Amino acid sequence: MFISFEGLDGCGKSTQLEMLFDYLRNLGKKVIKVREPGGTEIGEKIRSILLNKELDINERAELLLFLASRAQLVEEVIKPALRNGYFVLADRFADSSIAYQGGARNLGVETVEFLNRFATNNIFPNIVFFIDISVEVALKRINKKKKDRMEIEGRSFLEKVRDTYLKISNTKSNFVIINGERSVDEIFYDVRKVIDNYIISK
Template identity: 40%
Template sequence: MALFISFEGGEGCGKSTQIAALAARLTNRGIPVLATREPGGCAIADAIRRILLNPANATLVPRAELLLYAAARAQHVDEVIQPALSQGTWVLCDRFTDATVAYQGGGRQLPSATIETLNRIATDGLQPDLTLLLDLPVEEGLRRAIGRNDQDGTAHEGRFEAETLAFHQRVRVVYQQLAESHERFRVVDAFGTVAAVAGRIDRVLDEFLAERGIQL
């Protein structure tokens, strides 16, 4: 049985690192895995990503931002995620629809009904089986994210890091609300070493699989 697992959280929470680590552990157990990300994951969506995350595009209006995310997601789902799941491959995705609810809904304060409609159209109804929310205080996450961007040369993707502290605090609140209202969510404390957080993720995943009687 192929599982679709999304990783969510604010800036600097360590999603990319933990996805790579989990993908390696699953591969070692003989499970076919695809690690991907949003926005992006395929050529067309990656082109949209360059528009969305470039700090030079500071004048991008929230409605246009929302529509671009939806367009990138539609392409990503049809070209990458659904084919992988159909072939029995587990998909680990760095952000999915919940990110739009948190960032464009909570951060940008766009109407939730509009976001819900666009998410449904973009995904054709696809939802993750499990969503791992890596939770971290906003100040710590931004400190990590800004330092990472300066260190690895990804400052060209720092448009959201430039947002106000209040923006990121709204994002975190909405993520917490989503975790409380959706059974597929599991909250993971993102403080600590990479190994410590990975251990928490392993325990959560083992519990999730046991609850559903899935044996690897």
Template identity: 40%
Template sequence: MESVKRRFISFEGSEGCGKTTQIRLLKKRLEERGQKVILVREPGSTPLGERLRRLLKHSAIGFCPLAELFLFEASRAELIKKIIEPEMAQNTWILADRFTDSTLVYQGIVRGIPLKTIEELNQLATAGIQPTLTILLDIPVTSSRFRIKKRDGQKPSIDKLQADFERSLEMVRKAYLELASREPERFYILEATGSPKEIATLVWEKISHVFEL
């Protein structure tokens, strides 16, 4: 057992759950306490990851599920080696907008790739590194659809990957809750229908407990 917990927290949930807002609020609060914090997203955060993100989300090219999975894992492997491992060595707080759980849900449950295959690739890409805490922001499908519609009305471009997965919102929500039930020591399920401030307070309370702040 590690004497010092890795300051690695991932945020998961279906589209429209408020991950980005909560990550930014948490970053601000940690920095106000003098902590070094970095934000990462999947796919993305490295030059290769950002190119793959654009390819996956906005390209007219269609990918078969397995090819899509390999692109996500390539981005993840680069993220681990170029950012996460070096920052962990500096005891930096790492806040991730999605990580391996998203791949199990979207490429596994939704796309139909065997979970065992994804778990093996995740293990290889991450060198066994997992978040200490995963915050699952859970919202009803009706709330998710409402937030997506409101948000997308302000966007200049269409996220094709997101639009594809929006058709499976109920499946996505159930899959996340199933994953969380398997690892209750890592997951914190948070009903995310309240105000951003209310949710941020609950997030901070959990993090303060887990990391003994």
């Protein structure tokens, strides 16, 4: 099973991924975790470029770098893991590019969806947990830490990102929207319910 966690920076998706990773391991499941961009030697080198706030990266170049990292991750890690019966937990995946580059960078949702299909060889998550928080909350959380190139964009950029996530969530059956403005345990209760139901159904 392939599961991704999406949302604005500061939404708590990485924390929920770690909790789910521990939960599944305790159930005796085979599970790995990956992050985007990154997760492979090539992907981590691309990540260091993409998050470097000293660099002025063109929007199209930015998208193509994300796609290159994703393509390598799918072939090198995700596809082999799924073939071998692993749960794959991803800290961001294709929907991040739709929201950030397609929506907020104005490159077009349909354009990015088309390119995602090419980059991933049509490998997409069974479940996408969209941890939804307001832009106000995101900014408060981001401002408490050292920011990378994507996190310095500001309010209007984040509003476009969130709006795009919400729009695509209405068109995708694998999206699960979870209120991220609650306690960590309350959020994970909702995540766990979805996963437990999936496991039982299989």
